[in-house]
Amino acid sequence: MQKNLVIVESPAKAKTIEKFLGKDFKVMSSYGHIRDLKKKDLGVDLAHNYKPLYEIPADKKKLVSELKSAAKDADIVWLASDEDREGEAISWHLYEALDLKNKDSKRIAFHEITKNAILNAIENPREINKDLVDAQQARRVLDRIVGFEVSPVLWKKVKPALSAGRVQSVAVRLIVEREREIQDFKTEAAYRIQAIFTKEENGTKYELKAELNKRLKTKAEALSLLEHLKETNSYQIDDIVTKPVKKSPAAPFTTSTLQQEAARKLGFSVSQTMSVAQRLYESGKITYMRTDSVNLSSLAINTSKSEIESVYGKEYSKVRQFSTKSKGAQEAHEAIRPTYMTDSKVSGSAQEQKLYDLIWKRTIASQMSDAELERTTVTIDIANEDDFKFVSTGEVLKFDGFLRVYLEDTDDEPADADEESLLPPLHLKEKLELKESTATERFTQRPPRYTEASLVRKLEELGIGRPSTYAPTISTIQNREYVEKSNIEGVSREYNILQLKKGKISDSTKTEVTGADKNKLKPTDIGIVVNDFLTESFPSILDYNFTATVEKQFDNIAEGQEEWTHLIDTFYKSFHPVVDEVMNSHTDHKIGERILGTDPKTGKQISVKIGRFGPMAQIGTQDDEEKPTFASLQKNQSLTTITLKEALKLFELPRVVGEYEGKEMQVAVGRFGPYIRHNSKFISLPKGYDPYSITEEEAIDLIEEKRKKDSEKTIQIFGEGDNEIQILNGRYGPYITFQKNNYKIPKGTEAKSLTEEQCLEIIKNTDNTTTKAKRGTKTDKKPAKATTGKKTQTAKKQTSK
DNA sequence: CAGTGAGCGAGCTTCCGCTTGACTT
Numbered sequence: 149m150q151k152n153l154v155i156v157e158s159p160a161k162a163k164t165i166e167k168f169l170g171k172d173f174k175v176m177s178s179y180g181h182i183r184d185l186k187k188k189d190l191g192v193d194l195a196h197n198y199k200p201l202y203e204i205p206a207d208k209k210k211l212v213s214e215l216k217s218a219a220k221d222a223d224i225v226w227l228a229s230d231e232d233r234e235g236e237a238i239s240w241h242l243y244e245a246l247d248l249k250n251k252d253s254k255r256i257a258f259h260e261i262t263k264n265a266i267l268n269a270i271e272n273p274r275e276i277n278k279d280l281v282d283a284q285q286a287r288r289v290l291d292r293i294v295g296f297e298v299s300p301v302l303w304k305k306v307k308p309a310l311s312a313g314r315v316q317s318v319a320v321r322l323i324v325e326r327e328r329e330i331q332d333f334k335t336e337a338a339y340r341i342q343a344i345f346t347k348e349e350n351g352t353k354y355e356l357k358a359e360l361n362k363r364l365k366t367k368a369e370a371l372s373l374l375e376h377l378k379e380t381n382s383y384q385i386d387d388i389v390t391k392p393v394k395k396s397p398a399a400p401f402t403t404s405t406l407q408q409e410a411a412r413k414l415g416f417s418v419s420q421t422m423s424v425a426q427r428l429y430e431s432g433k434i435t436y437m438r439t440d441s442v443n444l445s446s447l448a449i450n451t452s453k454s455e456i457e458s459v460y461g462k463e464y465s466k467v468r469q470f471s472t473k474s475k476g477a478q479e480a481h482e483a484i485r486p487t488y489m490t491d492s493k494v495s496g497s498a499q500e501q502k503l504y505d506l507i508w509k510r511t512i513a514s515q516m517s518d519a520e521l522e523r524t525t526v527t528i529d530i531a532n533e534d535d536f537k538f539v540s541t542g543e544v545l546k547f548d549g550f551l552r553v554y555l556e557d558t559d560d561e562p563a564d565a566d567e568e569s570l571l572p573p574l575h576l577k578e579k580l581e582l583k584e585s586t587a588t589e590r591f592t593q594r595p596p597r598y599t600e601a602s603l604v605r606k607l608e609e610l611g612i613g614r615p616s617t618y619a620p621t622i623s624t625i626q627n628r629e630y631v632e633k634s635n636i637e638g639v640s641r642e643y644n645i646l647q648l649k650k651g652k653i654s655d656s657t658k659t660e661v662t663g664a665d666k667n668k669l670k671p672t673d674i675g676i677v678v679n680d681f682l683t684e685s686f687p688s689i690l691d692y693n694f695t696a697t698v699e700k701q702f703d704n705i706a707e708g709q710e711e712w713t714h715l716i717d718t719f720y721k722s723f724h725p726v727v728d729e730v731m732n733s734h735t736d737h738k739i740g741e742r743i744l745g746t747d748p749k750t751g752k753q754i755s756v757k758i759g760r761f762g763p764m765a766q767i768g769t770q771d772d773e774e775k776p777t778f779a780s781l782q783k784n785q786s787l788t789t790i791t792l793k794e795a796l797k798l799f800e801l802p803r804v805v806g807e808y809e810g811k812e813m814q815v816a817v818g819r820f821g822p823y824i825r826h827n828s829k830f831i832s833l834p835k836g837y838d839p840y841s842i843t844e845e846e847a848i849d850l851i852e853e854k855r856k857k858d859s860e861k862t863i864q865i866f867g868e869g870d871n872e873i874q875i876l877n878g879r880y881g882p883y884i885t886f887q888k889n890n891y892k893i894p895k896g897t898e899a900k901s902l903t904e905e906q907c908l909e910i911i912k913n914t915d916n917t918t919t920k921a922k923r924g925t926k927t928d929k930k931p932a933k934a935t936t937g938k939k940t941q942t943a944k945k946q947t948s949k
Numbered sequence: 950c951a952g953t954g955a956g957c958g959a960g961c962t963t964c965c966g967c968t969t970g971a972c973t974t
Contacts, residue, residue, distance in 0.1 A: 157967065157968065158967095158968065158969085159969075160969095177968080177969095178967085178968080179968045179969060180968030180969080181967045181968075182967095184966095229967090234966060234967055237966095237967090238967065284966095287965080287966085288966080290965095291965045292963095292964055294964065294965095295963055295964020295965075296963060297963095298963085298964090299962080299963035299964075300962085300963075303961095303963080308961080308962060309961085309963080310962085310963080311962085311963045312963080312964080313964045313965070314964075314965075315964085315965065316964085426969080430969090438967090438968090613966095614965080614966060614967090615966095616966055616967060617965065617966060617967095620965090621965090759953095760954055764954070766954090770956090776955075778953090778954055780953090780954090802952090816952085818950085818951030818952085819950075819951055821951085822951095825952090892973095892974085
């Protein structure tokens, strides 16, 4: 019907653009890429100069045929995907897949979604930039070759179904190396000397807090200083310096900075931030949320300016243009900002409102004046002492500027620096009285573990990964069980305090908790083993600069200075032989194996390594006549640190603790912790019970307790065996369970009064296709917990035998 | 949902970057 077909990447964008263009234009969306390398095998024809073998993925077939027929009907097809490497490739794939050779098709691009920008783009169409497309093909093919050649090496050498890649493997490396730094970190103690001085002026008493200009290494030094203070007790203000300080607002949000601030200020996970932002974007409240640009459109700058001037006054406004400094940024979009700067609040869920508020404030603040402070530094001289002085600083806010709206948080661990505050009136050469002085033993801080958001920041800094992949990458390395979010309990540590007060020096000890961590990324044994293997075998790929180096070469291709196949050829010729060599290299021990010693009972070798189901210990070797025996490591144990004694203990389980009702009670540790098995039922051991020492009586009590709880859970039971219908009390209220399916009880129905017939009715009326479909997708998808994958594997094995 | 695990078979797993979807016990 319409003469013109415009194709953009995102449906939300299509909707807005259609409004601007009027009825001669139909706007459709490609939903990102429409073609990709073959899903199976390498997808690159090595024998024919690395020809990429493209296919339309199954879930895109319908869309592509719709686009194709719409293109057929149109006079002109406008390819309006983003103006970056990936966007250019999307246009080219559309051109090829929709068969636009004999059609009038034009490539256009716009950075802002405004009527002017779009009309301007339509007046200035161009050809598809094949060099840029080739740069994308090089990127795509390189990633495929790396991923699909290195992963199989891991399957063979470490464990099936593992993965390696240009981005994920480096992300894991960062986390492993940080953990090593933490392990190797040696804390150093030093004494921090603080003092409180007093003075009087016009009948008012003032206090002044100050700190010694140096920390003292030993207790003896600290003590001798306090002794000196006690003896001389004479202090005078030596210097007062006041200077203005300016603070400037941070740039508007990119994907990465939004993820960081939402984590710090709102406690959102990286993926949570993205899905909330997606909803805000789809409802037209914010601009696109996957961007590496800090640029604001002139419209946004102007509306911010008038908003600031009307709400806060002219002196709060300062127009700023930010420039992107992150490596490899492609800047196809604007920064993340509110669509309408005049809306300081929006409707929606609590999360949406909070995230929007953050985005609004950050954007507004970025267009506001600097905050102006006055910082005063006072130096206090100690009589008969040349090396040491006390120093006190105070800050006065002269003009709040952008601070009125927004201050960026930092990731730094809470430092023990005092908050800088207002100083009392002070004069040069003035004498002060010492009220007290305290020497506190302080320790250097170990490096922090990465959070999801700080890992994203590091990856961005290294130019690794893209806004659209930060969240998925973090999921991948956790799904593969290379890293996990851990809660680490701290240990308590003593520290020493010396205090001079009223002419006496006291010495006391206090304790503090140190090393605790919550929700931080920590490598697993598999992560450590895989990382060490990869960094040794493929050092160039694991190099932190690998991406940055190849990005430069992609740029050369984009500028037409190099053939993309030439780059890939050079890479492959040096890379592939290494893969072959590593794959075929024979080692007499498995990757990551540690030999701990010999079993005192049998004299056989005890070792630990990664097995098919994760880290395990084993007695004996495959060369022994008898088969070796195995035991999984427990959750809190690690391949790298487990001792012979701890390993031997693992083989004491499962253990029979006794009998109850004529059936054995067996204790063991499973995936969900220690449990008792009795009459083929499982009962978890609550905290405080040790599977190695639990007694028969304790076990019986726990079984009885569990039975009591279960009976409270059950409301009614009908039938028996396969026809058993249970009405249970669940987390979300009562529900019916029948043949391993759960059914909702209609609102307003009393669960207790249901009859068997009514239950069957509910079961019959529940749309079974949806529950089945749900189950289908669940197994199709990546196993959320690794168990589904393992289950099918073992099941297959058994049937084949 | 808690067991498993060292060699005949057969075939599976895997990358990075663009996009959104359909779900609730």
